Amino acid sequence: MRPHDRSLLFAVVLLVLAVLCLSVAFTYPYDSSGFPRGVSVVFLIFAIVHLVTSMKDWKGQENLDEASNDGNGSASGSGAGRAWVAALGVFLSAPFYILLARLFDFEIATFVYLVAGMYLLKMRRPFVVVLVAIGTLLVVKGLFFYLLDVSRAPTLVFGG
Amino acid sequence: MRFFAAAIVGLLLAAVLTPRENEGSSDFPRKPVTLIVAYSPGGAVDTIGRAVATHLETYLGQRIVVRNKPGAGGEIGYRSLSAANPDGYTLGMITAPPILMLDMLRQSKHGEIASFDVLASVQKDPVVIAVGADSPHGSLRDLLQAARDESSKLINVAGDGPLSNNQLQLAVAEKELDVNFNFVPFNGSGPSIAALLGGQVEAAVPSASSVTNYVKRGDVRALAVFADERYEFLPDIPTVVEATGVDVPGIGAAVRGIVLPRDVPIANKQLLADAIENLMADEEFKIYVRRAGIPLHYMGAEEFDAYLLDLERQLTAYMPLLSGAQDNGAPR
């Protein structure tokens, strides 16, 4: 999908979001939803304006593409794709960590997370990876659980 | 391959770093005890919780660590308390009626008192009704008279809210005294008092502990306290029955106590209860707390239990007032 296609799609998504917010805001009783309703309406108006300008830009970009006979899309195609993959990886890492922390304990979860992260990002020199992982683990552990007295979560395997 | 070998070694090392519980002598408590406070640091519950925790250490022989778990009006902390291991090493501070109100308003299972075993109550902080220093109302009767005046608007009363014990107390008072106020929720007793000082509202229903200094300085005039006895730091302020002749139940008073999750071994429970009882009788502790202006009120386990059951019964009768009061808040 080319960048300007994505922008148009995003503008549509924003409009849908605005409509959703408005409809949910109306499910709440009148007394408690004055503000969300008002803001949703303003949001909707802006979203419509945004969609209109996005369509104009899209049209303009289409014309430009036709004129220069460039069907390949812009150079940022592959770069943009990588960003979405990276983002997905980052987001999925959250439940991964939480699962590990809940199942085992904070130390193991942290170590595995860091090692896996570095491995996936192509840092595979074993000495460096283990040193960094253990080092960070100790620093974070000391800082959060000893100095700052944050409470540890109960885990399945080790209790707590 | 070397990578994975190193990773496994590291993993074992990480596992080894997992803290194990150090068991010292064989008697309870063998390790530090946790006190879960379901409210933010610096607040009233946190203050009494920390005061008690710091001094209870000498009676228990172990450190007591206060953990704040604020959120959802206390629900988050209460849930985590009932999910805690019932070995006696996790205690919680509760404040009633809010914990009971939570249950009734949200159908939240873990707010039920039935989920906890009470150890003792340590504090009772009643609601006070107050006006500004230069208010025309010299007494509660004056205020009520002005409130009943049909020709003028409703009197604005500031208080912690929404759906707080202060709001509850005012609602109960309105019913028993047959009067109507316009309750306006603020973000705590502090801001309510500020609104009173600035003349933004005509009256306020702050907690007694928060308003004491202002009354002593003469910045605020307290008209009555909603309790059976006069408040210890404000002995000149009449109770509501003294001021009006009508007995308004003081169920809005914030009663704070220490509880355990259910099914803690009886021996441990007894040890904790005894430690608290001894602390509350300790004269030095009482002097220290008094200096800070923190009110103390001790009730043993049975007494506290009975109080809470009675409170629950009365709440069931009065809670519908709050839903009615909700409409009173911002009618449009």
Next chain:
Amino acid sequence: MFEDSLLGLATLLDPAMIAAIAVGVTCGILIGILPGLTSTLGVALVIPITFSMPPQVGLAMLGGIYVASTYSGAITAVLLNIPGTPAAVATLLDGYPMGRNGEPTRALALSTFGSAVGGMISVIALLLLGPALAKVSLLFGPPEYFLLAVFGITVIASLSAGAMIKGLIAGCIGLLMSTVGYHPLTGTMRFTFGLPALYDGIPLVAALIGLYSVPEVVDMIVRGDKKKSVQNERDRKSPYRYLGQVIKQTGNLIRSSFIGLIVGIIPGVGASVGGFVAYDAAKRASKRPERFGKGSAEGVLACETGNNAVTGGTLVPLLTLGIPGNPVTAVMLGGLMIHGLQPGAELFTANADIAFGFIFSLFLSNLLLIPIGLVFAKYCAQIVRVPRAILAPIILLLSIVGTYSIRSSFEDVLIMFSIGAIGFLCQRFSIPRAPLVLGLVLGTLAESELERSLALVSGDIGVFVLQLVTRPISLGILLLSIYAVYQGVVQHRRQSRLLDQ
């Protein structure tokens, strides 16, 4: 009062005080750098340690933490485009671009000096004008706070210059996000979908970590280790060389401090708003507003001066009236009470040495944050040399643990990542995030005070509107807002014309 203040000054001669201040400042800087850790957490955790200390020493340490943690978020903002604390969000706007342009030392120096000056000016104001300011603050009622929130929201338009519609949409999204949780007056739950973790609304710190850390990490992963512009020749080695530049901008410094002070006195607002409003004011007053957003020195200085000046402002209602306006001062109030000290007028008479000692210690804290902060900044600047493959997982891990540590909640971590998705989309589609943050922060204030104002007149909208124009302070703020909007439109037109040319 003069003799009493001398008593306070004398307490500073105690080496324990100086040590406490130094320790407090150091810990505070560390807290501000790490994601998820805020001044509130730092102060709350140090309070038990202060029990065994004499009160003024404990307070001095707390003050050091407060002041330093408000400042040090700027370090990660400049170096990594991640605000260490909410206070530093506005600093991202010009601090990070300046760093990327090859002048990170300059950005850090400006931030440090600005913070110190802003803090010191606000402490002086606290000392000399405290009671007077408190009296004025009592005159502010719900209508005034509502209008102040509206004024703050108009700053959104200024932050959106160049992408007006997108910025306004971001502002709306932020405002809507602020409504998540219970209604401030009726208690009805909105947008919580049955999750108790959301009952109190979206936790601001978690939202900021999500909005900024997550997209930045994604960007890091994609960018790889391409040659980052480190320093170019224009950037001087020693940050102290920039002191001259700072001193020349007296107008900016004083204006931003004043703004921060006022913002601090308003309850429930926070240092981030101080930074934003000061930034906005600097932009309006600047002769080169088009440089803002691209690395303007005035912008960086305004933000950091403004956000640190907020600290002094928040202490005005605490010390003079005993009313805490934000979570940090609420914790300090608890700390004062545990020591048997009652805030209010008596604090300055009965415990004058402690009260004045505290105020002078704050002054010293602000001063000390220059050397200590710059040392930290120098070492932190080396972080950008670390390979991405190592840095990215570490930052993510710190974000996770930091978010967890706010309320010991994993749900908060999930919320943080969800907002991270929003942040990522914003970055992808060029939607400015600053307006979103401002909406999120100010929305609660705006809604609460609007509802409260209406409740005070029993819902009569007509009377409420009348109040806005008849109450003197309201009228003043209303006129100020209208003027600000007008000026913003004029500037926007001028900027568009410049771009067209």
